[in-house]
Amino acid sequence: MxxxxxxxxxxxxxxxxxxxxxxxxxxxxxxxxxxxxxxxxxxxxxxxxxxxxxxxxxxxxxxxxxxxxxxxxxxxxxxxxxxxxxxxxxxxxxxxxxxxxxxxxxxxxxxxxxxxxxxxxxxxxxxxxxxxxxxxxxxxxxxxxxxxxxxxxxxxxxxxxxxxxxxxxxxxxxxxxxxxAMPSPAGSGGPDLADVRGQLQARRALEIAAVGGHHLLMIGPPGTGKSMLAARLPGILPPLDENEALQACAVRSVCGLPIEPGDWKRRPFRAPHHTASGVALVGGGSHPRPGEISLAHHGVLFLDELPEFDRHTLEVLREPLESGRIVISRAARQAEFPARFQLVAAMNPCPCGYAGDPNGRCRCTPDAIARYRGRISGPLLDRIDLCVDVPRLPLSELDGARRAQDESSETVRTRVIGARARAMARAGKPNAALSTREIERDCALGDGERALLQRAMDKLGLSARAYHRVLRTARSIADLADSDRIGRAHLAEALQYRRGDAGAAHA
Ligand SMILES: Nc1ncnc2c1ncn2[C@@H]1O[C@H](COP(=O)(O)OP(=O)(O)OP(=O)(O)O)[C@@H](O)[C@H]1O
Ligand SMILES: [Mg+2]
Ligand SMILES: [Zn+2]
Missing domain, CATH: 3.30.230.10 (Ribosomal Protein S5; domain 2)
Structure with missing residues (x-):
């Protein structure tokens, strides 16, 4: 035969x-x-x-x-x-x-x-x-x-x-x-945090985000360093392990994108433009192809000018933001792509960009501001653990030499790696990925802390999801402080980053 x-x-x-x-x-x-x-x-x-x-x-x-x-x-x-x-x-x-x-x-x-x-x-x-x-x-x-x-x-x-x-x-x-194929030393290259002046609160939020893998939203007027900060997140994240790097490269491979032997272990950083189509962003097509969210697997997805993105597309992100994967169904076939990305988003506080600026430059009506913020739905905002203001800097902070507070990526990264290692030793995963049961186990609160959280929940109108997210963030803050217990200060700081809830609901 x-x-x-x-x-x-x-x-x-x-x-x-x-x-x-x-x-x-x-x-x-x-x-x-x-x-x-x-x-x-x-x-x-x-x-x-x-x-x-x-x-x-x-x-x-x-x-x-x-x-x-x-x-x-x-x-x-x-x-x-x-x-x-x-x-x-x-x-x-x-x-x-x-x-x-x-x-x-x-x-x-x-x-x-x-x-x-x-x-x-x-x-x-x-x-x-x-x-x-x-x-x-x-x-x-x-x-x-x-x-x-x-x-x-x-x-x-x-x-x-x-x-x-x-x-x-x-x-x-x-x-x-x-x-x-030998990788360059992890973390080398890429822009450095030392270039960013001031913005201590945003730097702090970026560091906490890096420790726990939390999603982050930065709100501020144009030209205050939001894009600069976002681009520096990959440089302070813990290195990819071999397996994660291979998974990230596998998505590139499916897309037919080149894989550079020198930096295949670098964390992906994807910054799609707000005019990108839904398919480009989340994947799809008759022969399902991965989108930006999958190319950002194990790395950072930066959505600049968040309210300008297609609203429907943003809603599609809700599912992968929690599950870390996306399933694309087409008549002929179904495909699943990994999408465990860390979201960093940036937006202006209002359509003109200057709401809240002390010089009173903003002329937007409260209605226009509400509509602008309303483009980002509550459920999406609910999934973002850290929300931080990036205000305009006084000139005195911008010019002149770098100060001690303008730490380099290397310095911050060392702290992040230490804190992440604590989380990994405790739960085997970053804090943002803790399940409800793991939160009960690892994020137990004392009476004083519980009372504080209760008051805040009532005041901010936090959802049950937001409650768990606050605890995950507080866990990361405690890890940064090398503390086994979540203390009052850790919890208070975590709550402070949730102002987005109140902002979006009542603006
Ligand atoms: N905190 C800062 N430290 C040093 N330089 C800064 C800082 N903020 C802004 N700049 C300067 O302003 C430029 C624009 O910053 P960046 O793109 O990060 O602003 P942005 O907040 O993203 O603005 P937009 O809302 O318009 O996107 C930078 O390239 C840098 O030259
Ligand atoms: Mg920008
Ligand atoms: Zn305005």
């Missing part, structure tokens, strides 16, 4: 399910059919593969060629199956030893010349292949991301001919070079 089997992988969210390519040659009219839910680009593989095989000095079988992609219910798209299909056809026709395909997985699109073209999602595929103990052959242009993993056997190839030579044992393919 002229049957050959080659393994490859599909792309489904950031997963990479195994796909078995079966090729059967039979008598009858020459022709090729591909079955197994192939979409247009996969059906076109028929022509690409035929020409590529001919241009590689092989013969395309003059028989009936049936290619089956299993499992059939998995929709298949793109040119990523080309290489596996070509090898299956060559093996079925006896131009390659059939056993030579065993123990390997193949990824790659074919050019008509027989050259291999890069595909998206190589990293997710390799993460899955880790467990299969098979060698994975990938196009040379995907070598950089392939080099990030050192526990999978990977070989890189330029052409179909090279892959065939390797499989026949004539010439073996090289492994991706690992040396340029």
């Amino acid at each position: 002229s049957l050959a089997v080659a393994l490859t992988r599909a792309q489904e969210g950031v997963a990479a399910p195994l796909v078995t390519v079966e090729v059967h040659l039979s008598g009858g009219l020459p022709g090729t059919s591909i079955v197994g839910l192939p979409e247009a680009a996969v059906r076109e593989a028929r022509d690409r593969v035929r020409v590529a095989i001919q241009n590689t000095q092989f013969e395309y079988p003059a028989r009936r060629v049936t290619v089956n992609l299993a499992p059939a219910e998995l929709p298949k798209d793109g040119g990523r199956y080309d290489l596996a299909i070509a090898l299956g056809i060559l093996a079925a026709g006896g131009q390659l030893p059939r056993e030579s395909l065993h123990g390997c997985e193949f990824l790659g699109e074919l050019a008509l010349s027989g050259e291999l073209r890069p595909v998206t999602g190589v990293l997710p595929a390799l993460l899955r292949a880790r467990h299969g103990k098979r060698c994975v052959i990938v196009p040379v242009e995907n070598a950089r991301e392939a080099a990030l993993l050192n526990d999978v056997e990977v070989r890189v190839a330029r052409t179909l001919a090279e892959v065939c030579a390797h499989l026949r044992g004539a010439e073996s393919l090289p492994a991706p070079r690992n040396d340029d």
Whole structure:
């Protein structure tokens, strides 16, 4: 029987399910059919593969060629199956030893010349292949991301001919070079907090946000340093561990974005413009692609001018803000993408930007201000633990030399890492991710503190969610102070960052 089997992988969210390519040659009219839910680009593989095989000095079988992609219910798209299909056809026709395909997985699109073209999602595929103990052959242009993993056997190839030579044992393919995958020292590079003058309260809030992974909203007039501060959050966060870095890179890989070997361990920082579409922001499309919130996985999503974002899109954020993932459903398929990002948002206090400014420059009516703030819904605001004013600075603070209070990112980061380590030792996760039960265990209050919190809840009209969020923030503040117990001062400070509730509800 002229049957050959080659393994490859599909792309489904950031997963990479195994796909078995079966090729059967039979008598009858020459022709090729591909079955197994192939979409247009996969059906076109028929022509690409035929020409590529001919241009590689092989013969395309003059028989009936049936290619089956299993499992059939998995929709298949793109040119990523080309290489596996070509090898299956060559093996079925006896131009390659059939056993030579065993123990390997193949990824790659074919050019008509027989050259291999890069595909998206190589990293997710390799993460899955880790467990299969098979060698994975990938196009040379995907070598950089392939080099990030050192526990999978990977070989890189330029052409179909090279892959065939390797499989026949004539010439073996090289492994991706690992040396340029060495990460630069974590936290290096990027803008430094030492550039920011004053804004002590905002700096403090940024530090607490970094400790616990809390979401942060900065409110202030134009040009006071909100964007500067936001851009400096990744630089004070604890380093990504290997696994987190790989997960973050996997999203980039699915999007076909480059992964720089030098800084693949750096925390993502995504700052989409407010005109970005809903799909660009949260992901979607008929072949679901991840959006900015997934590209910010394990990093920071900065939404500048928050009220200018499409209201519906902001509402969609509510779910991932709590669950850390987004499920995109389309008629044909469903995809899930990770989206455990830390939200940093900035806004002006009113449409003109100067409400509350001592020089009385703001001419906005209370109505206009209410409408402006009302664009951010209560439920969204409820999920933001830290809300802080970033007021205009007096000139005296801006000019002149850097003062001791303008600490560098390095100094702040050292404190953050220490405080985060306490949280990790206690609960195994950052404080913002504590479940209700873990809050009961780790955020127990004394009588005095409980009374304070009760009064504040009544006064600010806090929701049950806000109550838990205050406790998580207070836990982070206590961790920064190296305190096992949440003290009165920690709780009071945490409450102070919730003024947003009252502001939005009653402005
Ligand atoms: N606290 C600060 N320390 C040092 N420079 C500052 C500070 N605030 C503002 N600047 C200067 O003003 C510029 C604008 O700051 P930034 O973009 O952070 O303002 P913003 O608060 O985001 O304003 P907008 O509301 O218009 O977006 C900075 O590039 C910097 O030159
Ligand atoms: Mg700005
Ligand atoms: Zn105004």
